[in-house]
Amino acid sequence: MPRKKITISEKVEALSILDEKGRLDEKLEPDIAEDVLFQLHRTMLLARKFDERLLSLQRQGRIGTFAPIKGQEAAQLGTIAHLRPGDWMVPAFRETAAELWRGRSLESVIIYNNGFNEGVAIPDDRNDFPISVPVGSQMIHAVGLGWAAKYRQKDDVAMTYFGDGATSQGDFHEALNFAAVFQTPVIFVCQNNQWAISIPVSQQTRSKTLAQKALAYGMPGIQVDGNDILAVYAAAQEAVQRARSGDGPTLIECVTYRLLMHTTADDPKRYRTDEEVEQWNQRDPLPRFEKYLIDKGLLTEEKRNAVESEILEEIQTAIDRAEKQMEAMGDPIDMFDNTFAEMPSSLKEQKEELTHALSESAEEGKDG
Amino acid sequence: MPRKKITISEKVEALSILDEKGRLDEKLEPDIAEDVLFQLHRTMLLARKFDERLLSLQRQGRIGTFAPIKGQEAAQLGTIAHLRPGDWMVPAFRETAAELWRGRSLESVIIYNNGFNEGVAIPDDRNDFPISVPVGSQMIHAVGLGWAAKYRQKDDVAMTYFGDGATSQGDFHEALNFAAVFQTPVIFVCQNNQWAISIPVSQQTRSKTLAQKALAYGMPGIQVDGNDILAVYAAAQEAVQRARSGDGPTLIECVTYRLLMHTTADDPKRYRTDEEVEQWNQRDPLPRFEKYLIDKGLLTEEKRNAVESEILEEIQTAIDRAEKQMEAMGDPIDMFDNTFAEMPSSLKEQKEELTHALSESAEEGKDG
Amino acid sequence: MAKMTMVQALNLALQQEMEKDDRVIVLGEDVGVDGGVFRVTDGLIKQFGDQRVLDTPLAESAIVGMSIGMAAYGLRPVCEIQFSGFSYQNFHQIENHAARLRWRSRGRFTVPMVLRTPYGGGVRALEHHSESREAYWAHTPGLKMVIPSGPRNARALLVSAMRDPDPVIFYESKALYRAFREEVPEAEEALPIGEPQRVREGEDLTLISYGAMMRPTLEAAQQLQDTDGIAAEVIDLLTISPLAEKILIQSVKKTGRAVVIHEAPRSFGPAAEIMSRLMEKAFYYLEAPIERVTGYDIVIPLFNREKAYLPNTERILRAARKVLAAS
Amino acid sequence: MAKMTMVQALNLALQQEMEKDDRVIVLGEDVGVDGGVFRVTDGLIKQFGDQRVLDTPLAESAIVGMSIGMAAYGLRPVCEIQFSGFSYQNFHQIENHAARLRWRSRGRFTVPMVLRTPYGGGVRALEHHSESREAYWAHTPGLKMVIPSGPRNARALLVSAMRDPDPVIFYESKALYRAFREEVPEAEEALPIGEPQRVREGEDLTLISYGAMMRPTLEAAQQLQDTDGIAAEVIDLLTISPLAEKILIQSVKKTGRAVVIHEAPRSFGPAAEIMSRLMEKAFYYLEAPIERVTGYDIVIPLFNREKAYLPNTERILRAARKVLAAS
């Protein structure tokens, strides 16, 4: 005062390491162990191939509506790769690549996409939340988890995913604010894939970047090329370190693109041009990462093909297994379970009512 | 990119013109017509005296719980003074000074504080929303009003008030985002009075200022000394002009202080020190403004006292009138009105039921 | 007259009303360029431009809050909440404001807005896309809660909702969106809000339902006629709240027996209110306890098992026969 | 044993459970340094520090959402929503998540949290501070909805709520906070959730209520005894949902007549469910239609007229006599 610009101490940065043409900025290249690089590549390829296969299953009517991830693999894998098993993942609904990295089985994805509750079961050794459909509502759960970890004096962190559209929700704001106020170990990973169904990010917000929204919370924010796995990896590494060492949350905006439809119920031709999609196809994270690995002498065409056939087989086996498992899943009566730890009498009665009705219909079916 | 700081084009500034000691920064002094200065001063004094009187009425049990405004008069009057009659005001619940400026009667305030719905009636010629109790929920209404005005090709603006606590609500975020995306003519006036009941602003958010939250929306933000009516006036003038000329919304943070309790049900001694309050008493906007007027030769001790006695009489008259009016307000049966434009049959029946019950009790009362 | 799906009929209502009344503004997520995820608002942005049809950011509370401001100004916003499962994000805007602003301002400001939202099961959708929780709104003073059961009444009720001086929550059954076609007159047609309809006459039993459940209910009535020789009277509520009980009471006074059907969870659901009104006003005419056929008190299962959750003709028949057998 | 107000009794429950179980975390607006606007959490931050008692920013959705995360981690958050009129700000967090996480994760993650919130009229409060909308929660699968009626059962039910493996919505009547004192044992005491209590025996009539309405209800029962020679049985629900109907049915089978009392709006309110259960399970024992005495289907008026809105002894007596007169 009297009239001056307010200087803000938190940083908002932009980061890119491996550009669209696969050119590497060596000064910034993160140090990633070879086995991790292989694992990242294999999971990226698996996620890509699985996505393709799910799409064809959906078109054949063998699974229900699902949300493809094509194009967003680097944003997911470059972030999730930093989590330890005890850390927490709180996803939205378009994080299949990250889930696969965490060990979710292909079968469970297929079973879930067939509308069976069995597909949401999470093994006890994975601290991963189930898919959250209500946009923007899940980030605050990560804040509670992170707070609890800190309370228990663990250095576990919580990583939560959401889209550009989710940043418009009040819950986004409240989650970031709580995380900052309580300095909880949370990494907010925004996959800015440019679209929220038919709404482009330019109509979602007037701010130039999503990363700068961090400034409202006194939190560091960084915008990375989300199709550049090295940049994503480097940014996430810093954020996870910050969280683990008690220095609070970070907002990471991964600039990426949803190369396919919003879900299989959506027709993107209604709202975006083929040219735009084509431009983003040029920035596909997968070939870019493969070029890097090849340049580094870690990957060859041959090796890649070998991994790919292995993956295709893995997917086929999973589909076969899932379809077999689902055959045994007809009985709806356990829909009453998992409402409460102990079933109240009114629910027991309703369960009996349905059991009875089902057996009567079965009888009638026999008669008729 | 590759790694660089993101530069943000919107400005966040801080502004002060008349400092705590009443020293004026003449370069920045806004040009305010004399009659407006008088009117501002008179309303400020009226609001102050009325607040004092309400507090004593409350302590005597003659009104219910209410929210004092002492200390926040400059923030309210410096902003509201720019509105034209056709403009829209969307208040929270601690804007009595602004409401008085807009022509709300003292009686209606007293009647409202006595728990009579009659106290919320708003004359047809004031475009002012009634008090909104749910913190943070009202700003978005201003966005709808502003949008509608623009749609109707009017240059009317909407000004909405809220506290520091309200900035934590999801609805704050959504309102600012919508206002920016649709470039609606809205002025967001945050009265940062340092406390949300017992929570200091430092526990409300980790951001250094509230004004910088504007950056999340690509919106200009400004922090002003909210106890400096000249600074508030100047900042609001720019914001209103911007809105009126179609250049969209602004966030104004008025740094001020709630000198009294949150409401009369609150005991601030539980959470803040007398020293803090005393420090802020030194920054009281009223003597500061009076010193300015005296220095300018517009006010004398004598004149001030004349205005004050006039005001005290006005308040007394209003109390007498309100108490008289309230005597005639016993009948509860119109509680069924204003639920719908047309009363549905089920409500008519309930209304009859109550009418009947009330007359029966009256009968019984007579008998007993 | 043209044969239309409910989606087309709703679209017609919007399109005609927007033509007639420039106060009508459509807003919501994906309602513009995309035409709504179910295409109910298809073509409107083309015809009326982006000042009449607003593609909003993704924030239900703001969509409703902005509508409240628009309505108070004098416009007639029709907002879409993409699925009713996400209307709880804006529950406070409805309860704290939309339902009260007339009251709070003693009539100075009113909220003539419509909140359209798809509800209900049966379309193999994801979690949160199949619920039926009209009771939340019905229990909230100051709101009208409307649920059409077919293309023609959907169009006619939406027209009335847009003209209503008070906020209307308008539930559209996804299962009905494209399930069948009906003749829908090109000429304007409006149906009063607050008037249930007797859609089938009968003396033996009253079946009361609404929305997507009307179809299995009517099917059950037909089967009762065909196989049991029972004449069931069927009432389509259309307006859930404020509930106009008169026609229900008349019917039950005649039949002495009733079944109420809805897909919402049973406990504290709409059927309870209907049963209570009948108990209060037709108790001495009842020859058997009223039965309800409803969803269960659980989260509706993911789509592969939702059929077992939803009431169907068979369950309605079973309840009807139970009520008929009792004496 | 000490004579305590409900505020003190609730405070005791929190304090003792926090001492015993370091998983219990209290959070909300003004619950720490200020001790809660009604002082229910008074002294806790002093005793347990700011890692056990969190003064949060002003955001109800985040308070609940954060509690969900804490609970899923294995803690036992007890969050306070300052007034139930502001719990709609977090309705989606409860409906979309708290009530479903066990189900959604097939038991892997659970939400053992308590949402405490003051509700109801009678304390001359501001708008939004006097509502009674327990039906919203009661209609939501996956939640338990508890409402105590006095210091002793408030303490004992809150203890159970904190130990419950599932989310509990815990409504505290502001009108009861300091209305009277009861002996509350120092030693731990817990009351099972899901068990209504018969608090007065009688053969002629059943009065069913809960929360703040228990006092006028008991007063009415006494007056019926004194002036009409009528023995009314009185049942205190304590748990609204899941509703355990057995004791209600037993009672009505005995008395044949019932009145249900609550301050919530009438239509689609809790009484409707109770009446429906009684209709379903005790129809043939009913000698008169069940009456309900409730709030009206309007926004509760500002405080000067709220008395006329709220049920009172007189209204209960009138309904009871009507039920008794019918045959």
Ligand SMILES: Cc1ncc(C[n+]2csc(CCOP(=O)(O)OP(=O)(O)O)c2C)c(N)n1
């Ligand atoms: C609260 C809520 N509102 C609306 C929807 C419907 N919906 C599902 S995804 C989506 C767009 C999400 O956009 P974004 O956050 O960018 O994620 P993306 O789909 O691009 O991964 C919408 C509107 C929803 N699931 N939840």
Ligand SMILES: Cc1ncc(C[n+]2csc(CCOP(=O)(O)OP(=O)(O)O)c2C)c(N)n1
């Ligand atoms: C949604 C909501 N939550 C909680 C409350 C209770 N409450 C009333 S005022 C207040 C603090 C408001 O603080 P601030 O926004 O800074 O405004 P101030 O009171 O300082 O004017 C709280 C928590 C409320 N009225 N609305």
Ligand SMILES: [Mg+2]
């Ligand atoms: Mg997106």
Ligand SMILES: [Mg+2]
């Ligand atoms: Mg404040």
